[in-house]
Amino acid sequence: MEKMINGIRRFHDQDPEVRKMFYTRDKTKKLKYHSNADLYESPAASWRDTLSCVMAPDVPKAQDLPEVCGEIMLEYSKEVMKLAELMFEILSEALGLSPNHLKEMDCAKGLWMLCHCFPPCPEPNRTFGGAQHTDRSFLTILLNDNNGGLQVLYDGYWIDVPPNPEALIFNVGDFLQLISNDKFVSMEHRILANGGEEPRISVACFFVHTFTSPSSRVYGPIKELLSELNPPKYRDTTSESSNHYVARKPNGNSSLDHLRI
Numbered sequence: 001m002e003k004m005i006n007g008i009r010r011f012h013d014q015d016p017e018v019r020k021m022f023y024t025r026d027k028t029k030k031l032k033y034h035s036n037a038d039l040y041e042s043p044a045a046s047w048r049d050t051l052s053c054v055m056a057p058d059v060p061k062a063q064d065l066p067e068v069c070g071e072i073m074l075e076y077s078k079e080v081m082k083l084a085e086l087m088f089e090i091l092s093e094a095l096g097l098s099p100n101h102l103k104e105m106d107c108a109k110g111l112w113m114l115c116h117c118f119p120p121c122p123e124p125n126r127t128f129g130g131a132q133h134t135d136r137s138f139l140t141i142l143l144n145d146n147n148g149g150l151q152v153l154y155d156g157y158w159i160d161v162p163p164n165p166e167a168l169i170f171n172v173g174d175f176l177q178l179i180s181n182d183k184f185v186s187m188e189h190r191i192l193a194n195g196g197e198e199p200r201i202s203v204a205c206f207f208v209h210t211f212t213s214p215s216s217r218v219y220g221p222i223k224e225l226l227s228e229l230n231p232p233k234y235r236d237t238t239s240e241s242s243n244h245y246v247a248r249k250p251n252g253n254s255s256l257d258h259l260r261i
């Protein structure tokens with residue numbers, strides 16, 4: 001975990017000329033680097049630079065990744081995928097299903113890795129590092145360095161998540177909410193703009209289905225969970241029609257709103 005944080009810090013510490021080689025706002029690219037993700041959508045751009053890469057199911061080649069962090073991104077992905085499989089087994093059991101149920105739905109198959117850097121912001125009270133949102137994933141596994149900033153919305157209050165580089169944070173995403181028919185609820189969170197002196201590093205591993213078999217797979221509330229007393233709360237959707245879900249919505253609306261029955 002420490003090696004991963006250091007590798008991502010090395011990437012963001014590089015000369016802009018080197019980082020520029022990876023810069024793109026083309027959403028179809030598997031590897032991209034950009035600043036202020038919501039630049040053209042939000043009233044105040046998020047104070048953040050992000051290197052993101054689709055790491056699974058198609059594993060990128062080391063030589064296609066940035067030299068200073070490619071190896072560790074590949075190594076970290078492998079470990080985080082093992083952890084996700086285990087977590088999906090536990091979550092399946094918590095739903096009263098067989099341990100392999102969520103894995104067999106390919107919940108652990110697609111990995112989109114977002115390697116963030118939140119540079120010190122000269123006016124941190126005028127924007128965010130990341131505005132309020134829920135993750136458009138089944139599950140997100142989050143690694144932070146020792147700089148705080150992440151907050152979760154609980155009972156109407158924003159609560160600081162204490163930074164701990166030796167811990168991982170598991171966030172339920174919108175798609176787990178959908179297939180569990182609201183048994184698990186995705187977490188509203190935000191990241192304050194960095195008011196400190198040093199850049200804050202975090203790595204968010206999004207387990208998603210978009211990159212697995214686009215358009216073919218249909219997701220809806222798991223049939224085994226439904227009954228007369230627990231009717232489906234969402235319509236079925238394909239990965240194609242929900243393709244936008246990895247993008248953040250500046251208005252903070254859930255990506256599930258348009259699917260709710």
Ligand SMILES: O=C(O)CCC(=O)C(=O)O
Nearest residue numbers: 114116135150191202204
């Ligand atoms: O940096 C963080 O702590 C959280 C990042 C995040 O929420 C995201 O990438 O969706």
Ligand SMILES: [Fe+2]
Nearest residue numbers: 133134135189
């Ligand atoms: Fe998030």
